[in-house]
Amino acid sequence: MGQQDLLSDRADIGSGGWHLPDSPHVVVSGHLPRAHLRELKQVILISSVPLWGERGACVRTRSGRIVALADPVAEPVRGVLLEDRLTRWEQEACLLLPSLAASMAWHIPATVPVLQRVHAPDTAILLPLVDEAAYGNVPAGLLRELSEHAADRQQRLIRLVTRRWQASAGGCRPVEVELSAELEAVADRLARALARGRIPSPDSLVQAAERQGPLWRQLVRRLRPTRASDLSALSMMAAQLRAARSTAREPRLAVTIDSIAQYAIGQRTQEARTLLRGRCHSVDYSMIGLYVRSRPWLGAAHRAQPDAAHEPRWRAADEADHQDGLPAEARRLSPAEPSPRVSSQPPGALR
Incomplete structure (x- = not known):
């Protein structure tokens, strides 16, 4: 089944997800609108761009441990270590995903507007440290400085995604690229507190999220997040559901x-879609998902690893050992924009 066949089908795709033949992608179960593709008011393509990836941003603790931001710290934090270069995770998100999205857009009739929505909330990377701050492990000054670096990183990645889209589309059709905005109230609450030298409690950020509109109110009440970091996954779910909102008069499709x-967040979004649809039968949420499978990455002595997207030193290779050109492509589309590291990172700490 090709991309055109996939988008032309009107039925539910099924449950559990399945592989496209001869394709490196996974399709998550989804629901397509009743309207034909050419009758849609809009198709929204949505992708996430994780700032720094898994190990590109870490904290240094009082005992000297280096811990990824998303992992539990359990002791006071003395500094944050940030990788200046684009990590492999970021390169894939900014280069491979826009290429796949542009290929998908090629099969959409020219009369149907296409919007590329990029989900890269700079606030999300701060939320795990907000949880740690509740235990007295993170000072407000460190969080405020990290927030400035995250905002700069976000803009750099958005520029790269936009350039990649333009290069991949080749001018075949106009496509608008915009940044998803799902944590604005949370970001505002956090910024105002940090400006006063304080860190808001996780509960107060969950309450701020709940005030972001009816969709967020339903998600918070049904899924009951208890930590600030829970809002990161919810923000992607909200972005997918908002893009997928469809009515009989204005049928839309989110891809x-x-x-x-x-993939797991996509599955949770499908479950939330069922709950939300039951509350309002005039509104549907039409969405499908294409998820890129991890490829093997080669490190020292060509030792294969299942996924080293966070490690900028490593290179990707296919079965014939043809190296991909992601680092070169990233340098071409996004010239180096070095920024000072947060705190006192020792030279080469993440290299």
């Missing part, structure tokens, strides 16, 4: 094009 690491 999530993302890393396989986001």
Whole structure:
């Protein structure tokens, strides 16, 4: 089944997800609108871009441990270590996913507007440290400085995604690229607190999220997040559901094009779609997902690893050992924009 066949089908895709033949992608179960593709008011392609990836941003603890931001710290934090270069995770998100999205857009009739929505909330990377701050492990000054670096990183990645889209589309059709905005109230609450030298409680950020509109109110009440970091996954779910909102008069389709690491969130979004649809039968949520499977990465002595997207030193290779050109492509489309590291990172700490 090709991309055109996939988009032309009107039935539910099924449950559990399945592989396209001869394709490196996974399709998550989804629901297509009743309207024909050419009758849609809009198709929204949505992808996430993780800032720094898994190990590109870490904290240094009082005992000297280096811990990824998303992992539990359990002791006071003394500094944050940030990788200046684009990590492999970021390269894939900014280069491979836009290429796949542009290929998908090629099969959409020219009369149907296409919007590429990029989900890269700079606030999300701060939320795990907000949880740690509740235990007195993170000072407000460190969080405020990290927030400035995250905002700069976000803009750099958005520029790269936009350039890649333009290069991949080749001018075949106009496509608008915009940044998803799902944590604005949370970001505002956090920024105002940090400006006063304080860190808001996780509960107060969950309450701020609940005030972001009816969709967020339903998600918070049904899924009951208890930690600030829970809002990160909810923000992607909200972005997918908002893009997928469809009515009989204005049928739309959301196509999530993302890393396989986001597959579980896609499944949770499908479950939330069922709950939300039951509350309002005049509104549907039409969405499908294409998730890029991880490829093997080669490190020292060509030792294969299942996924080293976070490690900028490593290179990707296919079965014939043809190296991919992601680092070169990233340098071509996004010239180096070095920024000072947060705190006192020792030279080469993440290299």
